[in-house]
Amino acid sequence: MIFLTLDAQQLHHLVIIDRVNLLSKQSILKYSWKSNRYNLYKFAHITDCHLGSWRNTKLRDLNLQAFEKSILISIKEQVDFILITGDFFDVNIPQLAPVKRAVEILKCARDSGIPIYMIYGSHDFNTANISMIDILHSAELFIKPTEFQFNNDSVILKFFVDKKTGAKITGISGRKIGLDKEFYEKLDKKRLESEDGFKIFLLHRGIQEIIPIDFQFKDSIPISLVPKGFDYYGGGHIHKRIEKKNDHGLIVYPGPLFGSTFQDLEETARGEKRGFYIISFDNQILDCKFIEINVAEILYKEISSEKWNSEKLEDEITKNISELQVKNKIVLIKVKGKLVGKRSNIDFGKFNLDISKRGALLSFINTYNLSSDETRAVVVRSDNKVDIESEIFRESIKNFHLESALSNKVKNQINSKLIGKAGQKISISLLDVLRNEKLENENTSTYDDRIFSYAKSIFDEEGYFYDN
Numbered sequence: 001m002i003f004l005t006l007d008a009q010q011l012h013h014l015v016i017i018d019r020v021n022l023l024s025k026q027s028i029l030k031y032s033w034k035s036n037r038y039n040l041y042k043f044a045h046i047t048d049c050h051l052g053s054w055r056n057t058k059l060r061d062l063n064l065q066a067f068e069k070s071i072l073i074s075i076k077e078q079v080d081f082i083l084i085t086g087d088f089f090d091v092n093i094p095q096l097a098p099v100k101r102a103v104e105i106l107k108c109a110r111d112s113g114i115p116i117y118m119i120y121g122s123h124d125f126n127t128a129n130i131s132m133i134d135i136l137h138s139a140e141l142f143i144k145p146t147e148f149q150f151n152n153d154s155v156i157l158k159f160f161v162d163k164k165t166g167a168k169i170t171g172i173s174g175r176k177i178g179l180d181k182e183f184y185e186k187l188d189k190k191r192l193e194s195e196d197g198f199k200i201f202l203l204h205r206g207i208q209e210i211i212p213i214d215f216q217f218k219d220s221i222p223i224s225l226v227p228k229g230f231d232y233y234g235g236g237h238i239h240k241r242i243e244k245k246n247d248h249g250l251i252v253y254p255g256p257l258f259g260s261t262f263q264d265l266e267e268t269a270r271g272e273k274r275g276f277y278i279i280s281f282d283n284q285i286l287d288c289k290f291i292e293i294n295v296a297e298i299l300y301k302e303i304s305s306e307k308w309n310s311e312k313l314e315d316e317i318t319k320n321i322s323e324l325q326v327k328n329k330i331v332l333i334k335v336k337g338k339l340v341g342k343r344s345n346i347d348f349g350k351f352n353l354d355i356s357k358r359g360a361l362l363s364f365i366n367t368y369n370l371s372s373d374e375t376r377a378v379v380v381r382s383d384n385k386v387d388i389e390s391e392i393f394r395e396s397i398k399n400f401h402l403e404s405a406l407s408n409k410v411k412n413q414i415n416s417k418l419i420g421k422a423g424q425k426i427s428i429s430l431l432d433v434l435r436n437e438k439l440e441n442e443n444t445s446t447y448d449d450r451i452f453s454y455a456k457s458i459f460d461e462e463g464y465f466y467d468n
């Protein structure tokens, strides 16, 4: 009888409440808190959700499921607030279907009286244009604790005081390609350090001394630029789980909830756990617990060709695949090494088809590291998408020749802004812009205008010329 009076939205919430009940029965929640003190508080720390990423709809949905689970567990655990440290969306204007899901899930937390504090990541926004995340912020689905003001040449960050717990939260969003390094350098650290109370600092950046060497990006900052004396440092941007306590305080990078690249999924398959943190505190940290989120099992298999010919490689792949238990799993096959003969002799698609037919959720065959006689172009030894892209740009820029008819002024500008490292940097930014897909019902000219204005803003932001 009651159901007759519910609208679709309320029904959706009922479904979600039902899922919370199911989740509570899972063993991951069976930990007990050290303290039963009256004023024990808890917060959740989630990062790098990259909602809307993956062209493949199954992966896209699994990614959203991971986010939904993390929020439902946080609600069930009755956390007092939730921190999200950037790369909430995968691009600044994502497709609308994942945005709708994201809004519904954020609203669940808000309806349960749990505030969300969010800083932006490099993927979330474009400094010169309105992004989807700004619209969600306008709808007050979350609080941005990143307000600051300039005092002469120094940056004064403001604290946001969480009403219920009194925790003082502040942070710095991650911007495109290291724009915020200068911001850190100008930060009035003393003022932040002398503030009393339970303090949280949020950042979307790697800290050189904290993150492992193979996760070091060029935009990581030295720890000396980070203010000391905070109880908790919530990090985003690094797609690996890191938990370290040093004289700064407790520094935690939960890593992505699901992952947004094949490399992320490979790491998961190799045993890297994905999830988020629940931290309990009163006037200091009392407990720090990682909560694993596992929405699908990932199977990873590497096949290394040792100068095999195509028949031999094909046999080896067939043999390896037939031994795998693929049902309901994401299957990633990496074929690498040296192939004697032509790659085009092998129909890699048929292996995918075979794996899918046997009930796999998804199947991917990665042959980027398989070299053959035909391919002698740019050789990039990396699995990291960012490295591969920059390497290809670096090599291609080398082959660029200036037209002799250009004026010296233009030649100088090109040499200083578009050649070498500077050229590499801007190429990557522009490539990022081109990753924005056309939206549902967006017409071509609006799409062109949007992409053009993003591209132009990159030139403006970096102080490049674009007219002469």
Ligand SMILES: [Mn+2]
Residues within 6 Å of the ligand: 048, 050, 086, 087, 121, 237, 238, 239
């Ligand atoms: Mn990220």
